[in-house]
Amino acid sequence: MNLAFVGGTHRTVPLALRERLAFSTEQATEALRRFRERFPGREGVLLSTCNRVEFYTAGENDAVPPLPEQMVSFLAECRGIDAHVLRGVLSGESDGAAARHLFSVAAGLDSMVLGEPQIVAQVKQAWSLAQQNQTAGPLTGEMFQAAFRTAKRVASETSIGRERLSIPSIAVADFARGVFEHFDDKRVLLIGAGKMAAETLRYLREAGARDVVVVNRSAERAAALATQLGARTGRFESLAAELAAADLVVSTTGATTPIVTPELYSVVEADRGSRPLVVLDLAVPRDFDPRIGDRPGVWLYSIDDLASACAANRRSRQREIPAAMAIVEEETYRFMGDLHHRSTAPVIEQLRAGWSETGETELDRLFRRLPALDESARAEIRQAFDRYAAKLLHSPLASLRKESRSGPPHGLLDALKRLFDLKD
């Protein structure tokens, strides 16, 4: 075993325990320092996000990675949690399964929101922290580079992370942006103070919206929200005038009947001219009568409309899972093949050294018997010997590489050692 990981995710660890288990950057730095002292010669990378805590370890030759039980105890000790509690919820994998798991994590396939792109940045941060604390090494280096490559391939070769999944982001990116090219010259009207108003406004601000007016039945609440959002307030009594001046409306009131009726909108429509109006009605029950959506120039979206688009995007992501998993498998196979081949390096080195030594001995003997040879002739002969040795070595080395793809080539290595009298 060269690679291993121990950890837990949102699926296995309850939120309360996950909060206790999570590491801040300072705590992670301290944990890596302790790891270096406790397990000298081993490599370790700690990944801690709000949804997962995972410790990846690696070691070569005699410095095998710590056992899972040791790592659980180590994590428990670092976070001051009873190790018995953690043993029930943390799990681990080794070698190919560990690599496959990391690749899936980096590609967002193990995330709560499938395909979310933030995780790869978090994995990079974890790797960077391990490098800073000198617990990273060649094995984890290769594994994490392969993980980043996998994440990049999944992102570029599948559309798993492309469609948006939150209602406010879909409302702004897929619908409001379909109507408006620019938002910096548009007026945004926020009616009510529902939960999604602030998040929707955040996306609108990112899109360039500057002119935001908050309207609420309670002037105090409107003022408080406007201060919080950096907007200005309007009077609820002047709703018709505000609607006439607005280009985009986000409505999130708790009203039990529509606050904007077709009759009210008819009054507003006359003052709007040809300017289109986008209405994101995120209230339940709805704030805008759905018949207003039939008026020319009005693009009315209720929360159900946006939720349907959300669900369609989620289904679209799910459909991409097989393609993404195929990439993970391909990269795991490639990485493990390289890793296994790496274990053959000492034997290959001995084999090459042995043949080179024999060749040098024979060349010396030959050159002593043929003293008339000039330097260029000697160089030619030397090159011919080297080529001959390389050609003879080619087949066994190719067989070793091929065998490495399906696991450590112990059988072939033993055979080579016995045939050529190589020492461990």
Add this chain to the structure above:
Amino acid sequence: MIEFVSGISVVCFAASYLVALACEVSRLWFRSGLRGAAMVGFMAAGLLAHTLFLVWRGVNEPAVPLSSAFDWYLLAAWVLAGGSLWLTVSNPRTPVGLFMLPLVLGLIGGSQLSSRDPFPQSPATQIWGAIHGGFNLAASVAVAIGAISGLMWLIQAGRLARKQAPLQGFRMPSLEKLSHTCRRTLLTAAWTAAAGFVSGLVLNAVNRQRGLLETVPWNDPVVLRMGGLVAWLVVAALMSRAVRRRPDAARTRAVLSVVSLCVLMISILWGLFGTTRHGVPPVEMAQPTARGALP
């Protein structure tokens, strides 16, 4: 090099555009970065061959360069192909080629049905001929761009009305941008077509005075169809302005833009298959040409 350039034929760049169009159509079924690169590559190769072909014809034309109906169609296709390449590179997620390349190929197809003979012109009429052809070219390009914008507007509005998220790799520009383009192209098409028509009348008068070409009668098919096209474009521009304060102004402009292209295509087809005395020298007056008139 000269041998290479002289060997370029219409088939070379038409085939490149066709492959680029096939690449663009394939985006409806699958995504691939390679496909986008291949599409831009074929479009660029086609445009390069197209440019070299026109330059070669311009240099080797014994009469006024690029003055035949054949050249006019290819010039219009060249402008649209250049615009299509530029828009594809600057907006890779928008399927611009899907809309523009069929028009480019249609114009190239139109060129094959047109006369390659340049219109006989004296130095005095060359300027008016260039103005006439230039305005007609600008009007046609404006109509084509407006129609593409109008069609995109209708598709985008349909998606937004059905409350569907956009397809990956098939993102349309915003309604605001498309409507703005429709409005500007309707206006541009109207005045450039009108200027082209008026300059044609002046050219006709100069030709009659010089005796280079026979007078084109008012009931000649070219005069009628060009007059009809200009009338429609002016009406469309006026309608676009008249509805500017109405909530459905954007939809009206989109529909007007698409209809304008239909009118232009009818006009072109009429020109391709009708008989005319437009651009016919006096010696050929007894046998009016059956094809090859400029739109």
